Amino acid sequence: MVVTVIGLIRFGFSLLFGVAVSVLFAGIELTRKNRLIIGLICVIFLFIQTACWWFLGLDLTSKLYPLIIHLPLIVIFSLYHKRPWLISTVSVLSGYLCCQAPRWVGFLAGAAFGSRLANHVFYIGAVFLSYYFLKRYVTRSVRQLMEMSNKSCLLLGGVPLFYYMFDYATTIYTDVLYRGTEWAVQFMPSTVSVFYFVFVLLYYSETQKQASIQRERDMLDMQFRQAQTEFASLRQMQQNAMAYRHDMRHHFALLQGLASKEQIEEIKKYLRTAQSDMDTITPMRFCENETVNLILSSFAVKAHQSGILLTVEARLPDALPFSDTELCSLLSNALENAIQASENIADSKERYIKLRVYAKNNKLCIDIRNSYHTEPIFHEGLPVSKKQGHGFGTKSMAHIVEKHGGVYQFSIKDGCFIFQATT
Structure with missing residues (x-):
């Protein structure tokens, strides 16, 4: 009992x-x-x-x-x-x-x-x-x-499923296992061994895939942090320009002192130095949006130093549906890629970048066209780089556009590389 x-x-x-x-x-x-x-x-x-x-x-x-x-x-x-x-x-x-x-x-x-x-x-x-x-x-x-993933879940459930069917088929609905039938005795050890090796192979493949995705995320995060640093640097440049303008009375006082002593050469030398300093730290003005002005000013200097003709048509309001960091990352990556593609062209007359950025129906529209030395390779609509550690800029651009519900396109036409986005 x-x-x-x-x-x-x-x-x-x-x-x-x-x-x-x-x-x-x-x-x-x-x-x-x-x-x-x-x-x-x-x-x-x-x-x-x-x-x-x-x-x-x-x-x-x-x-x-x-x-x-x-x-x-x-x-x-x-x-x-x-x-x-x-x-x-x-x-x-x-x-x-x-x-x-x-x-x-x-x-x-x-x-x-x-x-x-x-x-x-x-x-x-x-x-x-x-x-x-x-x-x-x-x-x-x-x-x-x-x-x-579903694949991982199916793989994990393989052994329990086969054991479940085997147990009911050989011990509950029949007594085949207890009779010592050879196929029944060998079935589960064979099944477990097969699933073990299949699991090892597929699990390794899955972990490699996840590791690759994580590396891409890390690279995108790094690019985002770089964009934050670059934008902070541009902001500092703007602050320096404001401070320089604020100190103009001191410059005038010095020039008056030199003029009273009739030191004309010293005045000319000082004016050349001051002009050069102001050109270096004063952002150019392209539109009403200060963030875009800072970014475009920085890359205008880089393009000039690389012997690239940069033409800009910018018509943007002061406020945009992007954070300053996102806007900096988007435009900086696009212009950085354009400069890298153009600067390797032997004939400096063939180096050019044409940028149009404007607002239409409360949407930001970007159109960047540039010459290139080596024709890019595309994978799933994105240009890819063979160089280790490169190619994340375009992914970052695509991520930002998609985050805001926009559309983008990378293409080639008549020897010109084109990036277009609306968001």
């Missing part, structure tokens, strides 16, 4: 353990409400399980288990807790697989003590230890793998 009661308790603990592990793997947040709902579900399942065992017997209840427990649990995870169907299914299958370790511990204890009661008691104890171990050390990794 005691063995029968403990056996029933074991049956209940098996259900609770499987549900609890499935909840952990599915990534269901354990809020107070969810705990109550899951507890209620467990009570209902226990009632259904007990009723089936009482009226249908243990053997038939085991055969109906996928319909009365596993399938409803997947549906609840998906429809009520809003978890993806694939993750819900893999979580339940994985929970079923995790029940096998306590079963094995109970079997060893029963065989060692020659007692069915020892089997049940050690099984229940192993359930608590297994849950603690899975929650503390395994759950986080399983969730990350399942949510990484």
